[in-house]
Amino acid sequence: xxxxxxxxxxxxxxxxxxxxxxxxxxxxxxxxxxxxxxxxxxxxxxxxxxxxxxxxxxxxxxxxxxxxxxxxxxxxxxxxxxxxxxxxxxxxxxxxxxxxxxxxxxxxxxxxxxxxxxxxxxxxxxxxxxxxxxxxxxxxxxxxxxxxxxxxxxxxxxxxxxxxxxxxxxxxxxxxxxxxxxxxxxxxxxxxxxxxxxxxx
Numbered sequence: 715x716x717x718x719x720x721x722x723x724x725x726x727x728x729x730x731x732x733x734x735x736x737x738x739x740x741x742x743x744x745x746x747x748x749x750x751x752x753x754x755x756x757x758x759x760x761x762x763x764x765x766x767x768x769x770x771x772x773x774x775x776x777x778x779x780x781x782x783x784x785x786x787x788x789x790x791x792x793x794x795x796x797x798x799x800x801x802x803x804x805x806x807x808x809x810x811x812x813x814x815x816x817x818x819x820x821x822x823x824x825x826x827x828x829x830x831x832x833x834x835x836x837x838x839x840x841x842x843x844x845x846x847x848x849x850x851x852x853x854x855x856x857x858x859x860x861x862x863x864x865x866x867x868x869x870x871x872x873x874x875x876x877x878x879x880x881x882x883x884x885x886x887x888x889x890x891x892x893x894x895x896x897x898x899x900x901x902x903x904x905x906x907x908x909x910x911x912x913x914x915x
Contacts, residue, residue: 722870723805723812726863730813741815744861747854748833754851755782755836758844777891782839785883789831792879797823806866815865827868830859830876831883838881842888 730737756779802825806814833855841848859873 719869719871720805720809723863724809726860726870727805727812727866730815730864730866737815740861740864743857744816744829744865744867747858747861748829748836751833751836751851751854751858752782752786754854755779755840758840758847778839778843781843781884781887781891782836785835785839785880785887786832788883788887789835789876789880790828792883793826793828793831793876796826797821800825802869802872804867805869812866814867816867819867824868825872825875826879827859827862827872827876829862830855830868830873831880833858834877834880835884836880838884839888842884 730740759776759779801823803822804819804824806812806818807822837848837851837855839848840851855877859877862868862873863870
């Protein structure tokens with residue numbers, strides 16, 4: 715697994731420097747997209763609130779951003795604890811062939827990727843509450859994870875495990891906050907039936 719991880723890293727990171735525009739996209743993604751996801755996670759609530767929809771007015775409205783926030787915090791904290799138990803140096807520090815496109819991160823540990831974990835924690839918290847919109851955000855979470863390998867700070871397995879951990883925390887907190895009962899499509903169907911009932915009366 716170690717050799718395969720290294721080889722895949724070298725292939726992805728090997729694209730660095732070949733196209734300036736791609737480097738710029740990856741550097742932007744690795745630095746800012748995880749924060750952008752946090753803002754985008756609020757869009758369904760804000761949008762439905764502005765339109766006066768019942769989903770945004772219900773108790774379900776605050777549960778999605780709170781589940782995402784707690785999952786992100788748990789992902790970051792959990793990853794830190796794992797890094798204390800299993801240290802793995804960053805690829806740019808141990809591989810001469812690696813190209814580093816950003817400033818060296820403050821911490822030396824690579825496993826697991828906190829950026830990847832937080833991105834997937836936020837996105838999957840949205841998925842569990844607002845499936846269609848959340849699935850559209852998955853591509854951005856994948857971009858964050860991929861960019862971490864591209865810029866030279868993580869191995870592929872770092873971001874994959876980080877994504878799984880983030881998704882796991884999202885599933886836990888979404889369940890605790892009743893995502894099944896608050897799924898936007900389900901609430902919408904209930905509201906439509908209530909409206910139909912009122913019109914018939």
